Amino acid sequence: MRRSIHQEVFIMRRSIHLAVLASLATSLVCGTAWAQSQAANAAAKLKPEVYTGTVIGIGGTMGGVSRGFTLSISGYTSDEDTQRFLDALKEFKQDGLLKAISKEKKGWVAVDGHTGRDINVIRTSMTEDGKQRIAIFFERWLQMYEVRQGTRSRDYPFAFGEFFIDEKGKGVGTFVPMAKIKFVVDKKSGKRTVELENFGTYPAHVILQRRK
Secondary structure, eight states: OEEETTTTEEEEOOOOOTTSOOOSSGGGOOOSHHHHHHHHHHHHOSSOEEEEEEEEOOSGGGTTOEEEEEEEEOOOOOHHHHHHHHHHHHHHHHHHHHHHHTTOOSEEEEETTSOOEEEOEEEEEEOTTSOEEEEEEEEOOOOHHHHHHTOGGGGOOEEEEEEEEOTTSEEEEEEEEEEEEEEEEOTTTOOEEEEEEEESSOOEEEEEEEOO
16 A cells, blocks of 8 residues: 555555456455355345444544444355456446446445445455455445535545454454556566555444344
């Protein structure tokens, strides 16, 4: 992550080699049989997974400010759909990706002070220490002043979250409320990678617990 003094943009590099099953960010990649079975099982579930907790701002005007946070998961995004979204990003950039994911509903997320928002992409995998990694990606909330004034923040139309859940259902993670995504060429390897860029503030910290 680096900060641009003039633009106050913090860049979070989450690079993925397209030779492997690439996804919207490194944490969105999971090409395992376990992840695929989770997607199939979630599709058959009637009761969603629900997590509640707190999101805490880090730095800037929101530093130290905490709000209630709810995450509800009704399904997971398949490898095939993930690749389809990547293809849309590669060919048509952000506008193409927005269009490709617009009708996807894998759950919803709510932060106190905002209405709930549908989550377009949810990926899951297991970490080496046995925790479940959950990554969410969706078209973010757009404020009225952004629409009226045409602010630069409109170039950051996505929100992104990454959470690590232990066997007891307790978890921690980060939440990026404003981001943009693009393909870049790695200067060392020459390979095309995906870069997620955060706007304005550091990613917020999230503490959450799965409901029984």
